[in-house]
Amino acid sequence: MDTKTLEPILAEHPFFKDLKPEYLSILVGCASNVRFEANEMIFQHGGPADKFYIIRHGEVAIEVHDPRRHVIRIQTLRDGDVFGWSWMFAGRSSHFDARALILTRAIAMDGECLRGKFNNDHSLGYEMMLRFTPVIIRRLEAASMQLLDIYK
């Protein structure tokens, strides 16, 4: 698929809201359209962590395996959500499984490509960090609350 057609899709997504058009043009070079069937693995723990995903339509579960409890689902994500952080540093692997629960369309951003762009243009890198960090913080807060097991 021609990556040019992804530009309006990215521009519409809340994650890229108000991003300068020239930055968007740079980023679109790292983007690709992906589609997962119901129950299809998006990434698996231990596998390479080289992408992050922006869900257009669908539903994705983040899961972890435990020998006693088998699969534990720790988060579900829907339209507009983003996931996958390990790509920020080269050579990392995923710690969780991500699985599509229904037919899911998403945009995958290639981590190595993004790191390259950010290295070339630190202002772009900084701008993007300002967008990633709140999502990570929110995820951390949610994880802390789950850890507290407050309903016990």
Next chain:
Amino acid sequence: MTTFLLEREDFPALLKTLTDAGYQVIAPTVREGAIVYDEIESIAELPIGYHDEQEAAFYRLHPTKDKALFSYVVGPQSWKRFLHPPEVRLWQAKRVEGGMEIVPNTQAVPRYAFVGVRACELHAIAIQDKIFMQGEFVDPIYQARREAALIVAVNCGVAGGTCFCASMHTGPQVTSGFDLALTEVLEDGRHYFVVEVGSDTGKELWKDVPHRKAKPEEAAAAQHIIEHTAAHMGRELDIDGLPEIITRKIESPRWETIAQTCLACANCTMVCPTCFCNTIEDVTDLTGGSAERIRKWDSCFTMDFSYIHGGSVRYSTKARYRQWLTHKLATWVEQFGTLGCVGCGRCITWCPVAIDITAEAAAIRQSDDGKGK
């Protein structure tokens, strides 16, 4: 205002009048080296010729040179033990065919005449009245005892080492809430009481007690004694703006400092005349056929006090001391319109490790607010 004169030798007639009117006379008396409040049958049971020396964690009785009836201040007990008893049955329940029957407490209501109630204690009673009688709900046990009680107040002729009623504006002069009020005067070989009548009940009883009008110089002598007491307080507590200051200093490091000393023993709450907290015990007999509910004094210093599913809210001594002091000197105002402290000094005297509420309030006032730098 008319004041009357009661000669020392007519004091027994006052007690007799109360007894004849059907009151159980409760007054100060000496027991195990301390002055306690209990039923007395004669004037001889009053702590005649005793003075109490009080300091933080220190209480001793000493003989005086004279035969004064009231030359001491307050002991470890307060009148709350009669109005809000340390342990009282609220009701009994029986299993009956098809359900349960709850029977209210039908114990006879005692008619107490409290003799020797000090100004700080009148304020403490007024505070407990607000808690148990003047809100949306009324505690029938407190109300019955309170409404039946008669109060013979005494203006303090001496100030104790831990007293600070003057700075709390709760004494030493009694101003309201009494049926009769006495000021004891010993001078120039004379021993008499200047008496004020404070209620219709007091007026009725007073008719039966031998008395005459007080001469201006006798009334002046009594007033002078009260002023002397006010000027010789053992302690003082600066309450100017204190509720706001304490509320602001909830994270002050001073609380941790106090917690290093405080044993969380609850003595201060037991001796405090305004502390009202209580707990419930539901018990059954061995057959399980009848049950009863007992109400007992409780203290915010115990771990269980704040227990909710999962643990106690105030698990540290720091938090419990903070709760107590903050309640007394800050949040009480919003709850009941007055401070929860009347300056009687009991919590200072009876603290086994000499923690002094006046010193702590001053330290909190001076301390850092703990909100970070």
Next chain:
Amino acid sequence: MTANPMLPEPFRIRKVQKESYDTFTLELEPLNRPDPFLFKAGQFNMLYVFGVGEVPISISGDPHHPETLIHTTRAVGTVTKAMRQLKTGDVMGIRGPYGTSWPVDRAEGYDVVIVAGGIGLAPLRPSLYHVLEHRDKYGKVVLLYGTRSPDDILFRKELERWRSRFDLEIYVTVDYANPGWRGNVGVVTNLIPKAPFDPLHTMAMICGPEVMMRFTAIELLKRGVEAPNIYLTMERNMKCGIGFCGHCQLGESFICKDGPVFALPEMQERLNQWEV
């Protein structure tokens, strides 16, 4: 003389309903009282189990059907565990109703967002009944409900029935789930950013563990809901329910008579102080 507020009134258990492995609902009817047991959504009763003890429990029934008194609770303490052993026909003691209520009247004309955590759905259910009974007086109505796991979800059948309504949005999420669960996984606060309501015209009611309420209030404020329009309900140790025992104090408030329902500005500072 006014009625003695310390005396429990006998009520007979008409039905015991198991809600989850540790939670159950009691339906009660008065033995002696001729009038129905009127209450406002959010109020609580003191429930007495013969000889065992008394605990404060919110009313979970419908304020429009005062002929039946309904309580839902978890068996976690001595009294609630004894309560779980009770059967249809058994008699227990009730004192109440006590405390403040959810702002169902103030909320008229507003969107209503109800955020419940765990057993916190029980005290909120009466307000949901009220809002649904007078549905045309309110804007959008949204229920956000979080529990620990799918097994902890209360009132399942009712939730399913409500979910089929077009005038009520229900989102349920659990902290953890096995893959058999088809719904959301994640904390309840995650639901707030995308929930369909107009923050500027919203009245929010929160009930759940204190930590959950604290984070929920933060998320609602971030969405733009005004603090005075956010209500929550507090829990503290309670022995009497009528302001005499002193146990339930939280700062200047007695939870039993000044609460349990508070507007956020009354509690905002306290929520951020530990051990108060």
